[in-house]
Amino acid sequence: MMKYASVKALYRNTMDFIGQEVHLEGWVRTIRASNAIGFIELNDGSFFKNVQIVFDNDLPDFAATAKLAVASAISVTGRIIATPGAKQPFEIKASSVTLEAGSESDYPLQKKRHTLEFLRDIAHLRPRANLFAAVFRVRSVAAHAINIFFHERGFVHIHSPIITSSDAEGSGAMFRVTTLDLLNPPQREGRVDYTQDFFAKESYLTVSGQLEAEIFALAFKNVYTFGPTFRAENSNTTRHAAEFWMIEPELAFADLDDNIENIEALIKYIIDYVLGACPEEMEFLDQFVEKGLIERLMQASQAKFARLDYTEAIAILQKSGRDFAYTPRWEDGLQTEHERYLCEEVFQKPLFVTNYPKDIKSFYMRLNDDDRTVAATDLLVPGIGELVGASQREERYEVLVARMRALGMRLEPYWWYLELRKYGGVKHAGYGLGFERLIMYLTGVSNVRDVIPCPRTVGNLKI
């Protein structure tokens, strides 16, 4: 009895299929043929690996099949044969091969290593390359792991808004959202009159869902957001995209220590989940992208993350004897070279740096008793740098207002944020986890443009 089979099912339950006739549909990854026998490697998208289809000149349209172009879509009927001793554990002896959609000879993906730069130029085809097949399945599985982690712990998933009227953190340039005619905008007293814009005020794409998440943390206790965020900064590095995804949990009745515990548990959960669910993908990444990747992740999952007070971090840097391009100074914060030294050389594992100077951190972070630092932490991981930015939030109304005034912020746009402090505004804490940076950490891929389906960076919006 013939049945449809996914390639994943064939690999995961091979014994159930041996000797059976099955039907598959997928795309030709490679094909090679002589005048009497040929081999197709078929990928159906269900699994990282391909299945080998064998066809010989008993097939009525053998000659046409042997000339199939790479990337052609076909459906195949055939019998599963065990092939002990061969590179693949089993193969399919085809009794029929039907062309579903042809391909052309100028298909750019070859059976050889391509540069990442070239593959970025063909972003519409690169998911068919092994590297991206691995990366984007890991990305999907990691996203799922995050949702499971939080739901198992009773967190409520909040869909925070994409369009916002406030510059949430005072951080980063924002993309303006408008329906005004840019060639002839309405004006009033020499300036653009945004009261005539769609929302009757200035509006932007969000740079963070945090402030809105706080609203819901003070109703549901534990919440998280998981969605796109936008930064219009003119930054061009391997770690920055203009559009990226962020996970922003917010925990009420929680302080910085509770926050840190949650972060560490989340990251270990994701690592374990991905290693368990994507063994083929991780094996490939370990072999071709970063040697020792799996070992590195397993160690991170088992070891306790390091913790270091910021003031002590500066002292370590100053005593290191290293010739840094930027001399470590307490009031200047940590430069990339400082973070790398601490994380990759001193501790050699994920590292929480805590209690940063208030003057280099955002207004909403809770002031410590020393009056010069805030209850904030960055999680630094080897190879990536800052993976998570976290803080306990300033829940004391008067302290928050004083801080905002000191920074010259207008209070009016934040009226609701301040009001949260008036009505049962308990201590609470939260963090932002950059999802693309997490995927880089999990896959060993070193450029953010290669872990996001359609990357947006300065001057680059291809697809």
Add this chain to the structure above:
RNA sequence: UCCUCAGUAGCUCAAUGGCAGAGCAAUCGGCUGUUAACCGAUAGGUUGUAGGUUCGAGUCCUACCUGAGGAGCCA
């Protein structure tokens, strides 16, 4: 935005200031078990763009464009 490096065939790369080439891919042919298959042949070029130096520029100079890496900013 700043610094550095690089742009030559579809891809990856050669070419001392002196005839623009190879491997892979493609196309055609051969081959009965391949798995980055193999063997033979064919085709493929405004050397990123615009100027300049020179008898002569892929090569040297200037500007610009594009890409990459690093820094700043950040997740």
